[in-house]
Amino acid sequence: MGELETLILTDEEVGKLLSMSEVMKAVEQAFVEKSLGRAQNPPKLYLFYHKYNGDLRVMPSYLENYDISSVKIVNSHPENRVRYNLPTVMAIVTLIDPRSGFPLAIMGGKTLTDIRTGAAGGVAAKYLARRDSKILGLVGAGAQARTQLVALLEVYGGFDEVRVWGLYGTAEDIWAEIGEIIAGLKKGRENPDEITIFSSTGLAVQDAVAAKIAYDKALEKGIGRFIKIV
Numbered sequence: 001m002g003e004l005e006t007l008i009l010t011d012e013e014v015g016k017l018l019s020m021s022e023v024m025k026a027v028e029q030a031f032v033e034k035s036l037g038r039a040q041n042p043p044k045l046y047l048f049y050h051k052y053n054g055d056l057r058v059m060p061s062y063l064e065n066y067d068i069s070s071v072k073i074v075n076s077h078p079e080n081r082v083r084y085n086l087p088t089v090m091a092i093v094t095l096i097d098p099r100s101g102f103p104l105a106i107m108g109g110k111t112l113t114d115i116r117t118g119a120a121g122g123v124a125a126k127y128l129a130r131r132d133s134k135i136l137g138l139v140g141a142g143a144q145a146r147t148q149l150v151a152l153l154e155v156y157g158g159f160d161e162v163r164v165w166g167l168y169g170t171a172e173d174i175w176a177e178i179g180e181i182i183a184g185l186k187k188g189r190e191n192p193d194e195i196t197i198f199s200s201t202g203l204a205v206q207d208a209v210a211a212k213i214a215y216d217k218a219l220e221k222g223i224g225r226f227i228k229i230v
Contacts, residue, residue, distance in 0.1 A: 004228060005227060005229075006105060007107075008105070008227055009214060009218055011112075012111075013108075017213070017214045017221070021154055023116055026210060027206050027210070029209070030206055031177070031178050033179075034177070035179030041061045042204075045059075049077075052079075053078060054078075054079075055075065055076050056075045057076075059204035060204055063205055066212075068098075068208045068209060069208060070093050070207050071094050072091055072092070072093045072207045073109075074109060076088065092106060092107070092109050093207055095107070103230070107214060112210050114144065117147065117202050118148045119147075119206070123151075123182070124178050125151075127189070129196065130189070133159075134161070135161045136162045137164075138162065141164050170197060176188075178198065
């Protein structure tokens with residue numbers, strides 16, 4: 001590996017490098033860093049491809065205490081399967097060295113996104129859900145349902161029953177960000193009778209910490225390939 005080479009990881013390789021338990025720990029800390037004002041997580045920037053019924057989103061972030069920074073580019077094209085035999089959602093994550101701006105790694109981001117979003121749900125359940133929960137309800141039956149279940153099994157070990165709904169509609173009263181609850185800035189669940197709803201809209205800081213795990217483990221295991229880009 002030369003000094004100025006960038007690690008390239010396929011989506012399949014990233015999936016093999018990330019474990020739910022590791023990503024949950026990293027995502028939990030990322031929530032705290034954001035809520036304590038130690039992370040830059042600007043709003044998503046959208047490009048709309050109206051004539052193609054699609055869009056592109058750019059999600060940059062920087063966790064200042066950990067010197068972890070990344071930029072994710074992710075699309076949504078609902079007609080891709082029929083028109084082009086491509087996935088509806090595709091993503092690429094670039095892991096950046098904050099000291100120089102050098103691209104340390106470019107990796108597939110679809111599986112990373114699925115895992116880190118599932119991890120966020122698991123972290124939310126850890127702080128908001130009843131500890132004696134035995135029935136799990138999943139709203140939606142796509143890729144996220146699978147990773148949400150994996151994360152919740154990390155928290156609970158198992159369930160007596162899993163119920164899946166394919167349609168949803170959720171008005172909401174927003175009490176706090178999950179990071180504010182983890183950091184102790186606001187209270188979470190106070191009694192078993194409360195009903196809590198966690199909206200796991202993705203944050204770029206989640207991509208950054210998950211990408212850093214994949215990068216470190218790829219270096220350790222010799223996975224991926226290096227190329228000179230700049």
